[in-house]
Amino acid sequence: MVFIPHTDEERCEMLQAIGLTDMAALFQDVPEAYRYPDLGLPAPLSEMEVLQELRYLADLNMDATTAPMFLGAGAYRHWVPSVVDAIISRGEFATAYTPYQPEVSQGTLQAIFEYQSLICDLTGMDVANASHYDGATAAAEAVIQAYNVFRKKRTRVVLSPTLHPHTRAVIRTYTQGMGLDIVGDDDVTMPFEQWLSLVDGNTACVLLQTPNFLGELEPLDVLLPQLRAQDPEALIAVAVNPLSLGLFKSPGEYGADIVFGEGQPLGLGLAFGGPYLGFYATREKHVRLMAGRVVGQTTDMEGRRAYVMTLTTREQHIRREKATSNICTNQGLMVLAATVYLSALGKHGLRQVAELNYHKAHYAADLLDQIPGFTVRRDKPFFNEFVVQCPAPVAEINDFLLDGMEDVSIIGGYDLAQAYPALENAMLVAVTEVCTRDDIEMLAEALTAFTNLGE
């Protein structure tokens, strides 16, 4: 038996102690007609065999670190310092439960407290929770928080059309039973004034993203006052790429009410989409309507500083149907990874990594702009991702980059037509610190070769 330590003798003695004679008697209360179905699962494998099978499966995939990659759109390939995996691999962190027993969970609790502090410092906000499942579910919780701030009396939610499409979809899924009026994102070409006018006295929340899904940095210094002028009370929730905050002013500095986002860039691997991390920060006055776990500082009986989960009267295990959210399990180990990442890079390292992203993306944009038929969209400044208008459908170009050249495969950018039918032939190109100058130049050469194909 695998992972079961019992000997035959122990099993017999244990059954005897219970007053039973065989294992089947343990299930005498299960209706007989349904007992012991044949699951039809394949025969068990040893550890060696299962790893052989898994290696075979893994090798069927194209490891994104083996090719120059320019795909982002919400998940980014970054360099993760070795110290991150070394720490999160420790069994003391990985095999612990939620820290409900603070006396034997100070490691997890203090790490979460440090994470909350780091997120507050990065975002310029007062309080942060211990995480959501990802950036999209954090957005849904922001909408629910805003809805509750207005005691469910304001029902309009205005979304920026350049919020990540998954974020917009998940907000709709989460809130489908709440009767909200979710507007603003059906047309990415909608004039700004028209979008702004959607914000009214019935608006609980406006959500926008910077850098937005097109990679552009939103001018929050102008935008937030404009939104406040429309309605001074509606909450403004801003999604942000946390790595960009190594370089740029935080939404908190501009006066946002909620700042949230996808924490994957903070030292989490790609892992085919998860597990990642939704970070979430808000103003102190809203803390009791915020969802999720929160860790606070206190003292023990002997006066020593210590940490404990607090404000739990917001949570489902205490408040049941009146809780601020149903969230229970969160992204504990991913929170630890982000905490170690931010600590290991620190004040100077995070700034440097953010600058590397900025410079490399701009170098790539300048090169691509020079290729006949390709034009980089430069309406607003950008961080590490930008839109290039292409002379052909992006799917066609990406096929060429992946399979059309003899010696090299390149993973191209995101095809924006998938999310925005109006944005035909527009590629969203992500360039991070792991892209070398050679990678970038190879992309430019490949795109040039593509344009020459038709001639």
Added chain:
Amino acid sequence: MTEPLIYELSAPGRTGVKPPRLDVPEAELPDSMLRDDLPLPEVSEIDVVRHFVRLSQLNYAIDKGMYPLGSCTMKYNPKVNEVAARLPGFANLHPLQDESTVQGALYLMHTLQEYLKAIGGFAGVTLQPAAGAHGELTGVLMMRRYHQARGDMQRDTILVPDSSHGTNPASTSMSGLQVVQLPSDARGNVDLDALRAHANERVVGLMITNPNTLGLFEENIVEVVRIVHECGGLVYGDGANMNALMGVMRPGDVGIDVMHFNLHKTFSTPHGGGGPGSGPVGVAASLADYLPGPVVILDPEHSDDDHPYFTFYQPPQSIGPVKSFWGHFGVMVRAYTYIRMLGGAGLREAAEHAVLNANYLRSQLRDVYPIPYDRLCKHEFVAEGHFADAPDIRALDIGKRLIDFGVHPPTYYFPLIVHEALMIEPTETESRQTLDAYAAILRQIAEEARTQPDLLHEAPHSAPVRRLDEVTAARKPVLRYQRS
């Protein structure tokens, strides 16, 4: 000694891990948008390693000893799972890569969907939900959508037994539905008369945990399902306790319409100090069209006998995605590894030994701790943590005293229907020796409760910290580092 905060280890000008060099020309930065200050710690790599290693040593964990938290299934987390999830061909996949370049990952997801269908007796599975509560929200939204699609618009109520997890009513209200709580009967089952009284045309469905949170098999499960179905409602199974039933009974076979699995409980993936989990949801055929998208299917157009080709598919009436991308793939790899190593017979053996261990431990404690529903239990049982002749002792005191013996307390004060509840789930991966040692400690504590009650009131004595001032923590919240 108290471990300093990472901020307190900081020294101005100290640098940590070195980023790569800049190999392109610098671009002009937009000055007005740049931040003036980034108040992050300035520490070296060795500071970081020592700090977090020291923190780790303050934690209790499955890797250290028995962790019998009821409802949490703290079984051994095999190390091979970690190796599997870190294989470069899994760990380094971008979620939006071309499908042709991720066929191994899609095969794994498709196969895991099939395994969970087989284990639960379901027609469809989504792997997208990130945790159990997330699976509940997914399931309740699907039930709601099912009725609406049939034009059955007046249904607005979910029935929830009083022994249920707090997530059940919370997921219900997030879905915009009302909660009606059902009492339990004297044997710990759902009270059938109360169920009949509330089974009407307003019912969206019933959420039921089986075995329930008392660790008891719902003896009337077939009748419960029949009553709910007869009033037109659906039955949601909270799969948190599936470790008792793998290979023993398939919830789908008795008519459960929708259920979430907890890969981080039943299928051995680590809890990570609170996550990440994974909460796939299985459904009967009647609900398959409402699954959150996408699910992975075999693409017949691009497949032949030797080369299956997998693709993402959006169910036609999907409630919509509940998460970015496809779910917690890294957790799926671990659960797949576990299921492959156990096979069908191994899963059944795991359930059998989980139930054996719980009943054995119950047999070793029942003369010392009151057990209000003292019948054959499944993977866990609930005792009362108080004694008539030691009235000042509470479940909390017993739990805290356990810490002094180097083991983890059970879940306490849940379920709410048991006074001073101690909810004990040993799991199958604990040996008889470990169980005997745990029982001996609990017996000693019961003795101490009478002879030296202060030992319990002031426990723990030997943990990294003593009991905490939780009241001040909540009244005057300090939720981030305070710069002096």
